[in-house]
Amino acid sequence: MVVFNAGRSPFDRFLDLSRLSELQGIEEDATHVSFGALTTFRDMEDCPAVHRHLPNLVKSARATGALAIQNRGTLGGNIANASPAADTPPSLLAYGAELELVSSRGRRRVAYEGFHRGYKQMDLAPDELVARILVPKPQGLGFHFFRKVGTRQAQAISKVCLAAYARIEAGVVAEFRVGLGSVAPVPARARHAEAIIQGAALRALPVEAACTELLKDISPIDDIRSTAQYRARVAQNVLRQMLGELAAV
């Protein structure tokens, strides 16, 4: 819409999907919370199941745009717009989300990690739609962390966004995923940093090693919003802050 409004959109014909009921609604079963692609940010903010199981997603929704945008903008749109600066993808990555894609040829289910293949490039055929987003419900003792750095407290586009989820078992990090926004051409998983923390005891988290490894997971750039140096350093600082909070659980 922004590009269209600025007169820079190459497209001038659009199809309105907003009344397709099969793309709407939040559903909860024993193992998953699933979202129709047309679930608005506001729907997520208002849904008790999302608050209970996926608090990072509520924070992501609240951090996106203005209230008017939260009322109209959708989770499916946030994914398919493929902006590396979007605020829900880091949370979806941290929760290990999957996508259900549909076309006249049928349906397929893919891990969200890997869906973004390059800047604005997706594992999505021209005749395919993102239909649903499926997020496994965290089990056991969970740690959830979300922080958006956008310079302004509201109506900001992220310079760095970090979401993390850890499952803790007997004082050890049993499961750990970190999703990042605005530090790579696509929403990024911090695989290297995660590997350092995975299996570590909460009392002896190798924090500095993880912060160093994080640089292998990201490839920030200088642009009109910030600098590569700032993004890298702040991503490390936020990871350090998050690990400090994790250690204190």
Place this chain on the structure above:
Amino acid sequence: MIGNSAIRKEGRAKVLGRSRYTDDKTFRCVLHGATVRSDVPHGILKAIRFGEGIPWKEFTIVTAQDIPGENIVAAIVPDQPFLVPVGGEIHHAEEPVLLLAHPDKYLLEKARRAISLDVEELPATLDVASSDRVFKEINILHGDVDSIWAQAAHVVEADYRTEAQEHLYIEPNGMLAIVAHGDHQDQVTVCGSLQCPYYVHKALVHLFNLPGDKVRIIQMDTGGAFGGKEDYPSLIAGHAALLAWKAGKPVKLIYDREEDMAATTKRHPSRTHVKAAFDANGLLLGLDVDFTLDAGAYATLSSVVLSRGAIHAGGVYRCPNTRIHARAMATNTPPSGAFRGFGAPQSLFALERHMDVCAAKLGLDPAELRRRNFLKLGDTTATGQLLKEDVDLAGLMDRTLADIGYTEKRKLFAAANETDTPIKRGVGFSVFMHGCGFTGSGESYLASVAGVEGLADGRVAVLAASTEIGQGKDTVFSQIAAQALKIPMDMVEVAQPDTKVVPDSGPTVASRSTMVVGHLVEDAAYAFKQALIQQGFLTEPYAPEVFREAVKRSHARLGSMKCYAQYHNPPHIVWDDKTYQGDAYPTFSWACYAAEVAVDTVTYEVKVEDFVANQEVGRVINPVLAAGQIEGGVAQGIGWALWENVEWKHGRMANNQMTNYIIPTSMDLPRIRVGFLENPHPAGPSGAKGLGELPMDGPAPATLNALQNALGPLRLDEVPMTPERLMDRMEVARG
């Protein structure tokens, strides 16, 4: 009446959505206009090419060769063309080259993109430091500063810089032009979003080579300006009128946000070197300031912005030896222009930061160093202006420091910052002044006029060219006239600024509307009352209803009766433009602002958590409106201090969207605690002085002084101090 927070007259229409802005006014046959701009910062325009697939015959097309009068925007220096002609020199990347009009907005945009320019590129000067072209140079000399360095106990010098700032008024620039072709002469009418109707009037008289009465400028409701609609609207009005003149139809030329941000003026970036000498007791012995402004590609208002910046560079301190050397330099960027504060925020940022740097060097508290050096009654400023008012800067400072809890907080934060908390807090302040009205001989040169007219229904109308741009001018003028005439405010109407109806009261700038024009309104109201009495329509004392009947009768008998007042320079105000010595302003407003900040060392983000803004502005005419002005200025000042960063790419603004140019939201600002100390001054109506620009001067140095307090020794020499810059400074300090 004066001193009461009368409900804002302009408010009702705005709240109800009834205000009519330029784009709300329309006609069935209206054409939409568009501007084709150069896209290189420097070069020679060789040819204009019209692309394929556009029905060019349907378009009204205007180039430089169509211009009937002078292709120069009439201003202080006649250097800027309305349109660059083929063969002419392009001086910046947003320079207008060609104008288009068409009934279909969308086809118009397509056509604009289909035009290409052949330009022979020339080397561009994009950095002010490498510019060797001077628009204006000013030297202020007081005493002999070079004799001081050797004998001083302390000499402290440092460099400071401030970057461009975008006004970001809510309503982008726009104009609607109608040209009636007459047998002998055309009649040009332009309605638009603007600050200074008579500036636009003058520009169009020269553009069309018409007598003054054939050009009419009307201000529509205007959604903010802050100086951004002072000079650039002359260009847009000219463009709209040229298209309307050629098309024979009304033409609307409305900028969208991206075009407005990229092409129109911004606050002048500045570079300042300050060298200060103190004796062993911390008394200021000498001050040497080198002040440079980046004026951009054309002279516009830079000479007067420079003048105000230079005069304010010495701040509120007594100093026997001062040298201020100021220059406005040309670069190949879009021209810088007027912006609330007009050069003073730039030089005061440098000086008020420097006072804190000096205090640290001298081992004194910043408040103590300032206290020893404040100007007092009977002192003279750097321009040799004798202070004839009893200014109590120490009192203003002490009250502000008490309000924010300076002493306790400095102790508390110092202890808390020692712990491993990622949030570091600090408190800082600035003390400053702002000259009210035009600089030097500006007001006597303008010789502004305002009037009061009796209406048929017994009310009166205020006639002035001062524009309402969000500050509440209609309300304040009504209060002033009502007080002088001893009638209720609803018996006063304020005429829409229309050059056919209102006299030239000068531009709505320089914190002058209340003090200078308001004083003329007061004088005209007294004259009007006197005229009613002398003509036998009224005797004092009278009730409002008696006054109403008197005006009705005078109107029935004599027709419309108007009384005007004109500005005359008071004989005790003397200014020499050549030596830059004398009374730079009729008077100053004085202020001390304090900020409390919290720095998040994880993200280098700064939050201003508390802010106190105390000022002495003479008599306050409408406390609610005055506090609103202060709060808005402080918000704009904090934005400039911390976030508002223009990203330049090849001489163009690259982040020309509200998403990427970060102004504060209500969530980013603290409650701003505003206080007024009233010391009525004879220069203004009922003792009022100017206050519109004052709040822009103090927040940036106060905020960065607070940052210094939070973070310790660090090179905090620049605004905006964005998180990226703060991170660089902190990493350098860490080594």
